[in-house]
Amino acid sequence: MKIWIKNVRALVPCAGKLAVQTCSIVTDGDTIVSLDGTGAENCDRVIDxxxxxxxxxxxxxxxxxxxxxxxxxxxxxxxxTWLFDRIMPMEDRLRPGDCYWTTLLGICEMLRSGTTTFLDxxxxxxxxxxxxxxxxxxAVLSRGLQGETADDAGGMRRLREAKQDITAYSGLADGRITFMLAPHAPYTCAPAYLETVIGTADExxxxxxxxxxxxxxxxxxxxxxxGCTPVELMEKTGLFNRHTAAAHCVQLTQNDIRILRDNDVSVLTNPSSNLKLGNGFAPVPELLEAGVNVALGTDGAASNNTLNMFHEINLLALIHKGTHADAVTVTSAEAVTAATLGGAKALDLPIGALAVGKKADITLLDLTCPQMNPPTNLLSSLAFSANGSEVDTVIVNGKILLDKRKLTTIDEERVIFESNRIYERVKA
Ligand SMILES: [Zn+2]
Incomplete structure (x- = not known):
């Protein structure tokens, strides 16, 4: 499919920064092929x-x-209490097939609020x-893993299941699905089990x-x-020898930040979730200052309670200003970068920028919404005034998945019906 988005104001990389320029974006197949209208002949769809x-x-x-x-x-x-007494017992009552519907529920919300890729x-x-x-x-898919010993029976089963998914889905879905392994956390994975997981990731x-x-x-x-910090422990186990994306990183020492930088670990910050669970938030200004790649996530809806990235961009741009008593800490450009290029680097994918050669993953916002006017500084509007309701059209891998606010591939009514039915069965 070829798409031509004519005469559109677009957020593009320009001399190492983000700039808003009027473009004429052409996508061909899964790729952005031009920003100036070149190659726009014979397009299947032209968007004004x-x-x-x-x-x-x-x-x-x-x-x-x-x-x-x-x-x-x-x-x-x-x-x-939230994790062990409330969430995990409900998870234990889930049956195979349930999470197809509940994941689609999350995908509907993400598409409607402009997200095209997620690390799950x-x-x-x-x-x-x-x-x-x-x-x-x-999506980058990562099966959650837990284990107490190097060959923990449950841990080995989960690892086998992770490998089965990788074998079954690699190369399918037009290359939209890639994989990581997800040892849950230092307190649910013993070092010996982590070494098994690292061995599999190497393989x-x-x-x-x-x-x-x-x-x-x-x-x-x-x-x-x-006798050490979680970051120090993960370094000792050799986890950081692989490309690592670490969620939260709220409680860090100066030495932890140095370790994360030296090992090129991406920090995935989740402001809403960390605030809601009373954990604080990641020291993003200090991480950026040290040169650590920072990406942005929503975490699950059980701890957020939405998968709307506009809400996270807004929080990321605000909370550090408040706590540092400094209005220039974490700028709108830095917050938007965390939600785009920072994420692309953490997920190791050619996405996150409107540039020739990148994957055709594009979100189009409706500039007729009152909160987008006057359109004085559209980069600022992303961080401070947009809320996701402006999302009009979403293109992923060169296909339109949200077309003038209508989902084209998902029966949303059925997804909501099935999810609510499953909830009635698993609720405490
Ligand atoms: Zn999480």
């Missing part, structure tokens, strides 16, 4: 961009899309991959997605058990 704003599809760098099922069902609770950690093998394949979204040549240094109780548990 005069009242639209084109941005790179947003990258949700940390999610558990299936957990959309648990939205608003366990709130205002301490972190460990999940429990049910196959369901997430099918949901991504059927919806047309792009498969894929990266690692994990939760790291999320809460104070994690810091205390790891210090009591191993």
């Amino acid at each position: 961009g005069s009242k639209l704003f084109a941005i790179p599809g947003l990258v949700n760098a940390h999610s558990h899309a299936y957990m959309s099922l648990f939205r608003n069902s366990a709130d205002d609770l301490p972190f460990m 950690m999940f429990m049910m093998p196959d369901d997430t991959a099918r949901a991504v394949a059927d919806s047309g979204m792009r 498969l040549g894929i990266g690692i997605h994990t939760h790291l240094a999320e809460s104070r109780s994690e810091i205390e548990t790891i210090r009591e058990k191993y």
Whole structure:
């Protein structure tokens, strides 16, 4: 399919920064082939961009899309109570097939709010991959892994399931699905088991997605058990020898930040989730200052309670200004970069920018919405005034998945019906 978005204001990379320029974007197949209208002959679809704003599809760098099922069902609770007493018992009642629908629920919300790619950690093998394949979204899939010993029976089963997904889906879905392995966290994966996971990642040549240094109780548990910080422990196990994307990284020492930088670990910050669970938030200004790649995620809807990246961009651009008493800390450009190019780097994919040769993942915002006017500084509007309701059209891998606010590949009514039916069965 060839698409021509004519005469559109677009957020493009320009001399190492982000700039808004009037473009004429042409996509051919899964790729952006020009920004100046070159090659626009014989397009299958021409979109008048005069009242639209084109941005790179947003990258949700940390999610558990299936957990959309648990939205608003366990709130205002301490972190460990939330996880072990409320969320995990409901997860245990899920059946194979359930997470196909609940992941699609998350995908509907992400597409409607301009996200085109997500890095997902999940429990049910196959369901997430099918949901991504059927919806047309792009995703990096990472089966959640836990284990107490090097050959922990449950841990080995999960690792086998991860490999089965990789074998089954690699190269399918037009290359939209790639994989990482996801050892859940330092407090659910013993070092011996992590070494097994690292061995498998080496063998498969894929990266690692994990939760790291999320809460104070994690810091205390790891210090009591191993006499070091979670980041120091992960470095010792050799986890960072693979490409690593680490979610949260809220509780960091100066030495932790140095380790993350020296090992080129991407930090996936999740402002809403960290705030909601009373964990604080990642020291993003200090990470950026040190040269660490920062990406942005929503985490699951059980701890957010939305998968709307505009909400996260807004929070990221605001919270550090407040705590540092400094209005220039984490600029709108830095917050938007975390949601686009920062995510692309963390996920190791050729996405996150409107540039020739990048994948054709494009979000078009409706500039006739009142909150986008006057259109004085559209980069600022992304960080400070947009809320996701402006998203009009979403293109992923060169295909239109949201067309003038209508989902083209997903039966949204059925997804909501099935998800609500599943919730009635698994709720406590
Ligand atoms: Zn998470």
